[in-house]
Amino acid sequence: MALGGTNRNADFGDCAHPHRPGLTPGGSSGGSAAAVAAGLCAIALGTDTMGSVRIPAAYCGVVGLKPSHETLGLDGVVPLSRLLDHLGFIARRVEDIEAVLRIAAPALPEPSIATRRWRLAVLDGLPALGASDEVVAAFDCGVRRIAEEKDVDCVTVRLDDLDLSASRRAGLLLCEAELHPMLAPLLGREPAVLPADLLAMMRYIEGRTAVHLGRALAQVAAAGERLDSLSAGFDAVLLPTAPQVAFRMDQPAPANQADFTAMANMNGAPAISLPLPVSDKHLPVGLQAIGRRGHDLALLQLAARLEAILDRIR
Secondary structure, three states: OOOOOOOOOOOOOOOOOOOOOOEOOOOOOHHHHHHHHOOOOOEEEEEEOOOOOHHHHHHHOOEEEEOOOOOOOOOOOOOOOOOOOEEEEEEOOHHHHHHHHHHHOOOOOOOOOOOOOEEEEEEOOOHHHOOOHHHHHHHHHHHHHHHOOOOEEEEEEOOOOOOHHHHHHHHHHHHHHHHHHHHHHHHHHOHHHOOHHHHHHHHHHHOOOHHHHHHHHHHHHHHHHHHHHHHOOOOEEEEEOOOOOOOEOOOOOOOOOOOOOHHHHHHOOOEEEEEOOOOOOOOOOEEEEEOOOOOHHHHHHHHHHHHHHHHOOO
16 A cells, blocks of 8 residues: 555565665655665656655655646546545656656646746744754755845744644544545455554544544645645745654654645645755755645746755755
């Protein structure tokens, strides 16, 4: 199953981190991110329901794009949550992402202004939202450099009124509810063939009620609306991709791993993860830029500008 944050696989073997053996490449599209980071391919596909393209990209030090919800179809993709599922791309540079997106979605509207002044919302209060010291340090350093540019205006914003963890848990409940009918024959006939963590998720949703699902839908909708209001008047919102860096494969995935990425699935906006400059002794950290729904190429134009700024401080 393409589900989970570690890429542990009892059937085929664990997917290794491309730079640090023993660490996870992230999930669930960790194989794609690891392959790109290791130089096995230039571009890879991924699926992203609450961050599964962007989180592996951040952990592996590459670029990961989740386009707007309507940009790419989901034909041939086994659904996890039709409301939240997105296809995405992973590559080493923004220009490669743009090239493949233009092929996959040739009718995307062009950005209205080729040369512009960028207005960016920068999320503040990261430690209170669960970001590690390592992530905060890399993010703050990158944002300071971005804010020095003459064509960029950075405005600090906060999300104190939104429980990111509650929104992420609500999204997961919707995924479990939609996945259960697909697995029902196995659950009734051979439950032991399912991985233990997946089986636990299916047993959990069996104990939920319509009221629980209604609350989850309301929470997901509220998170999407909050991101819409936060994004109003800005070209993008900047925040870390994940609250932490890659962790050991034999450790449980941090519960808050998708707290910073899930919102963009809930409002269908395009979001991209770029590698932040870190020293060789530190693990990769991702900078996430969330754009406005339907403005995918504008977000990539901004991402290319941010990439150029960050390249100068590597």
